[in-house]
Amino acid sequence: MSTVEELKARVCAAIDRAADRITGLSDDILRHPETGYKETRTAGVVADQFTALGLAPQTGLARTGVKARMRGRATGPTVAVVGELDSLIIPDHPFADPVTGAAHACGHNAQIAAMVGAGIGLNDVIGELDGDVVLFAVPAEECIEVDWRMGLRDTGELHHTAGKAELIRAGHFDDVDMAMLTHAGPSFMPVAVGGAGNGSLVKRVRFVGRASHAGAAPWDGISAYKAATVAIAAIDAHREMMREDDGVRIHHLITHSGDAVTAIPARTDMEMLIRARTIEGMKRASALVDRALRGGALAMGADVHISTAVSFLPYVDDAPLAEVLVPNAQTLAGDGFHRIPTTGAGGGGSTDMGDLKQVMPVVQPFASAGQDAPLHSNGFYTKDQVAAAIVPAKFMAMTVVDLLVGGAATAREVIDASGPKLSREQFVQLHESLSAEEVFSGGVL
DSSP: OHHHHHHHHHHHHHHHHHHHHHHHHHHHTTTHHHHHHHHTTHHHHHHHHHHTOOOOEEEEEETTTTEEOOOSSSSEEEEEEEEEEEEEEOTTSTTTTTTOOOOOOOOOHHHHHHHHHHHHHTTTTTTGGEHHHEEEEOOSSSSSOHHHHHHHHHSSSSSSSSSHHHHHTTTTTOOEEEEEEEEEOOOOOOOSEOOOOOEEEEEEEEOOOOOBBBOGGGGBOHHHHHHHHHHHHHHTTTGSSGGGGGTTTEEEEEEEOOOOOOEEEEHHHHHHEEEEESSSHHHHHHHHHHHHHHHHHHHHTTTTEEEEEEEEEEEEEOOOHHHHHHHHHHHHHGGGGGOOOOOOGGOOOOOTTTHHHHHSEOOOOOOEOOOOOOOTTTOOOHHHHHHIHHHHHHHHHHHHHHHHHHHGHHHHHHHOOOOOOOOOOHHHHHHHOOEEEEEEEEEEE
C-alpha cells in the first residue's frame, strides 16, 4: 500500500515524463482557437488525448463537450478536473485565427492541457484511489456571440448561453461530486487561490421604429437608433446611484444601428451584459436596465423587444475544497503562492464556475501565464506553458489524491462541510426565474 506522499510523487513523475506532450497540447490549442459551441477541432484533439490514456470519451455533450471517466479501485465520490475549450474573439491578437478572429486571450488552451496532464498523472495511481476521476472539457465559457447563442436557444438546440449551465441542465454533471479548474493568471502571482466572480445576465435588445427618408421626410420616421441612445444615456445616469455592495458592471454593444444612413433607422439591435456580485444585485440591475430600455422606446415612440437570460451565477471558491488544494499549491509554488481576498467585487469578472458551484463544491485556482498583459487583451496569452499547464496539472492531481485516498474520507468531509447545494431541477428553476421575454410598445404597435 503506497503512502499519500508516494502516490503524489508518482503522479508528479508521470506528469514530468509527459511534459512535452502536455505543453505541446497547450501550444497547439493556442494556435487553433475556436469560439464557444464551435470548438469542434479542439474537442477532437481532447478526445484523442483521452483515448491515448485508455479511456472511452463521451463526445458531443452540449454540442462540443468531451468527458471521460477514470475508475478507482472502489466506489466512492467522483472528482472532476475541468478545462474550457473555447476562446475569445480578438482579431489583432498575435495568435488570432485569420478568418474568425478567435484568440486564446484567457488561457483556456492551458486549462485543457492541465486537465489532460492531471489525467496523465492520475492514470498512474487510479487503481489505489477510492473513487473516480472525471476529465471534462467543457464548451462556451466566454460570454460572446450572444445573439447567435440566443438564436440556438430560440430554436431549442440549447437552453443556456454558457456551457457549464447547459451541461448541468442536461445531466452531464449528475455523476460528479466536486470539481476543480485552474485559470491562467499574471506572472506576479505564480499560483493563487481565492477571489470571487460576479454573476451576470445577458440581454438581446431590439428597438423597432419606422423608416423614412432622412433628408426629405425625417418627421415621418421613428428612429430606433435614437431610442437606443436615449436608453443608453438613461442607464449611464443611474451609475452614481448604484449600490456599491452590488459591484455592478453594465456593458453594451450596438450590433445593428440601421440599414442606411439616408433612412431613419427602423431597427437597432443591442447586446448587453449586466454583472453584479449577488443574485439580488443582478435582479436590481436588470430591472434598472429594463426601465431605461422602455424609457428610450417611450421617448421616441418606438417599440423594444427585450430577451434576458443568465450567463453566469456569482462565484466564490468552496472553502473546504480550497483548503485541500492549498497545501499542494504551496508545495509547488513556495514563496510564489498567494491568497486572494474574497471580499469586494471580485475584480468585476465572471465565470460559469459560479453555475457549477450551485450544485457541487468547486475551486478555481490561478497559475501564471508567464506575462502580465491584462486578461482578454490582445497581449495576453500563455507564454510559459510549464507554469500555466504543468504546475497546475500537478497540484490538481495531488489534490485528487488527497481527496480519494483512504476510503475518500477527505472528499466526503468536503461534501459535508461545503453545505447544501441545488438539485439539477432547482438549478434549472433558478435560471428560469432570472430569464424573461418582454415586448414594450412606445408607440409603433
